[in-house]
Amino acid sequence: MATLSSKSSSSFMAAIILLLGLYASNLDLTGAESIGVCYGMMSDNLPSPWEVVDLYKSNNIRKMRLYEPNPDALQALRGSNIEVMVGVPNSDLQSVSDASGAQAWVQQNILSYWPSVMFKYIVVGNEVSPHKGDDRARYVLPSIVNIFNAIRSAGLQYQIMVSTSIDMSFLGKSYPPSEGAFRWDVKSHMDPIIGHLDWAGAPLLVSVYPYQAYSDDPTDISLEYATFTSPSPVVWDQGRGYQNLLDAMVDAVYSAVENAWQSATVDAVYSAGPRTMRLIISESGWPSRPRYGRPHEDSQAYLLNLVTHVEGETGTPKRPDIPLDVYMFALFDENQKGSEEEDSFGLFYPDKQPKYDLSFGGARIWNASSAEYNATFSLKADM
Secondary structure, three states: OOOOOHHHHHHHHHHHHHHHHHHHHHHHHHHHOOEEEEEOOOOOOOOOHHHHHHHHHHOOOOEEEEOOOOHHHHHHHOOOOOEEEEEEOHHHHHHHOOHHHHHHHHHHHHHOOOOOOEEEEEEEEEOOOHHHOOHHHHHHHHHHHHHHHHHHHOOOOOOOEEEEEEEHHHEEEOOOHHHOEEOOOOHHHHHHHHHHHHHHOOOEEEEOOHHHHHHHOOOOOOHHHHOOOOOOOOEEEOOEEEOOHHHHHHHHHHHHHHHHOOOOOOOOOOOOOOOOOOEEEEEEOOOOOOOOOOOOHHHHHHHHHHHHHHHOOOOOOOOOOOOOOEEEOOOEOOOOOOOOOHHHOOOEOOOOOEOOOEEEOOEEEOOOOOOOOOOOEEHHHHO
């Protein structure tokens, strides 16, 4: 049997420790890859897109949602390895409902940057619905189909998924979660959209804000239930225990999607097979200056526990086999949203200083108000 000298043994052990460290690091990043952050730009005091991309990278935030294809942001994202969800703005829906308009949009905003920008999702319209009196709702389905066809003609339909985003107001019933259903005046809008998304293998995107439900009804919805701090299930539904409100809200949408298949308005061309459509939480957050509740303290609890919940990869009680995929809202406080509450959803202040103590898979955001704060750095680098 060969023997190792003391020096060789030491080198060998150092190599093993390095490999184990790399392995552990990769394990740590798994859950973090399910967390993205929305990059909103409704403010007149934000850093440049290049500084923003550096902020994502330094904090190990690997996924970004852009609400529109901002050229400077897309240029800054080239070669960054940040996964991008980009929106077709509501104002563009009519033009891309025409096939040639959709082809031009994809050429200008996607193909001109691909593959150096890692597009993952195209969001065709943000929370556009007839129940809100928005006439552009009639353009959503044809726009989704045309953008999908333009992506497919480029051979990218398996790399880039095309969907749309809704919010909880689309539901007419959300409690109990198993009885979730779309509003009667939304069903004819949503049923064919769901049919297309299922056929195309694309997820449905939904904004989920437990804060809104809690602040609207603090008598019946406890703060603990809304912020993931309840010690035991609060709601039982068909043998499923719900310990937090976010899971209940997501499962209500899953039920609404399933119920949509019972409608005769879904075109027969679409399969009504197993209910396998995924939901992606395209927005979720909590304001640090809320109209109801404790400033900063409640938002810190919600955001920290949201990250922990997502990184646990447990899914929801109804879909435990599908890990949650969440985009936190938002990167910065934005001073043109319209109210103090709306302006205060940021994880960072506009000067790039962090507002909370959050960790994204090994890179920690240190709160600037903490005595420990010095800079944003990777805890793994210190191991």
